[in-house]
Amino acid sequence: MRVTVDIVIFTVRDEALQVLLVKRGVPPFQGQYAIPGGFTHEEESLEDAALRELYEETGVRDVFLEQLYTFGDPRRDPRGRIITVAYYALIASDKLSVTAGADAAEAKWFSLEKLPALAFDHCRVLAYALERLQNKLEYTTVGFQLLQEKFTLSELQVVYEAILGKRMDKRNFRRKIRQLGILKPLREWRRTGRKPAQLFRFAARRIADL
Amino acid sequence: MRVTVDIVIFTVRDEALQVLLVKRGVPPFQGQYAIPGGFTHEEESLEDAALRELYEETGVRDVFLEQLYTFGDPRRDPRGRIITVAYYALIASDKLSVTAGADAAEAKWFSLEKLPALAFDHCRVLAYALERLQNKLEYTTVGFQLLQEKFTLSELQVVYEAILGKRMDKRNFRRKIRQLGILKPLREWRRTGRKPAQLFRFAARRIADL
DNA sequence: CCAAAAGTGTTAGGAGTACACCCATGG
C-alpha cells in the first residue's frame, strides 16, 4: 500500500487567503492543478515527509505545520490504492520572496475565491483544510504565523478577515486581541502613507491553545 | 508500507469512562494490552476498515466513529514501518450486552483511571482520543451517543462528568442542555427507587456541531 | 485642506458560574 503526504499551504497576501497549487505534468489529471505532495520515504516520519515536500515546493522551513486528515477511499486515485495523509501549513507572506523550490516551475498561488478545477479529491481536502483553519483561528493563535515578526493591528485584522471571509469591527477586534495579552507593543511605527501605525510582536512562548 | 487502523472504543458504565483493550497474544508486547485494530484490506476504505474491526471486537454496528489522527513514526512498531490511522468510537453501554466478537476472548473494559501499561505508542493514542472527546463534548452533541435512546437528565450529566473528569452543577447543566433545544421530553418516567425521573429523547436530525 | 487609515469607549444582551431548598418515592 502506498502512502503520500499532501500539504495545503496557505498564505495571506493582497488581503486574500491564498493557497499554493502545482500543475500536474503527468497523468492522471495531467495539466490540472493539485495540492503539492508526494510519496513518503521508508525511513522518515509523516511529519518529516510533509516538511520535506514543503521545502521542495517553497524553499521554506520553520513554518507552522499540522496534520489535517487521512484520506483512504480505495478509488480516490485512478492508479490504485493510495492513502494520503493531508497536512496544512501557514507561511508568512514575507518569507515567500524565495518561492523557488525545485519543482516550483509549475507552482502558483491561488486566491480561495478563484480556484481552478482540482485533481483527485483535492477539492475536498482543501475545503477540509479551510474549515480547520477557520476553527483554529478562533481558539488558538495560529493567525500570527501568517504575519511578519513585526506587524500592525490592522495587518493582523486583515489576516483574520481573509481567513474567516467576513469583515470584523475594528474596536471589538482590538479589544479581543489586547486582552489575550500575547502582543508586545513596540516603540516603532510603520509609515504607511497616512497616519503611522504602531508595530507589535507576538510575545507568547508558543502557539497557544487558548 | 503497511497501514493499520486502531480504534479507541469508549463507553460510560458505572459512572466511569471506560475503554476497550485487548491483550496481545503474540509478540511484540505479548501479554500486554493494546488498542484493538488491524491491517486494512486492499479494497476497503479506512472508515470501513475501522467499522469492520469494531464489529469484530464488539459485535456492534451503527455507532459513532470518527478519525482521530495518523501516527507514522518509523520506529513506533518494532516490526518495521507501520502507519496507523487511529479512530475513536462511542458506544452506549446498553448495546454492550452482546460484547462477544470473534477476538473478544481477551478483550476487556478499563476505566480511564486504572489503565494497564499499553503496547506500542498506544498510551499516546489514548491520551489524544480522550483530549479529542473532551473537546468535542463541549461544542457538539456526541455525548448522546453514549446513552440509550431514552435517558434521564441525571444519566446525561453522569456521561459529561465521566468524560470531563469533573463534577458539574446540576442546575447549570440542565439549563445549558435545555437551551440547546435538542431534547424531546417524553411523557414517561423512570422508576429509579426514589422519585421517578423524567425521560428524554435526543431530537436533532444529526449530531450537531453547534 | 482633503483623503485615508489609525486609534479609541460605551452600552445592551447572552452565557457561564455560584449557590440552597423542596418534592416524590421506596423501604
Place this chain on the structure above:
DNA sequence: CCATGGGTGTACTCCTAACACTTTTGG
C-alpha cells in the same frame, strides 16, 4: 418517617456585538 436522588431560580460576572468620531499624515 427518613434517606435518596429529582427537580427548580436568582444574581453576578464576563464576553460579544453594535455603533461614530477624532487624530495624524502625505499629497
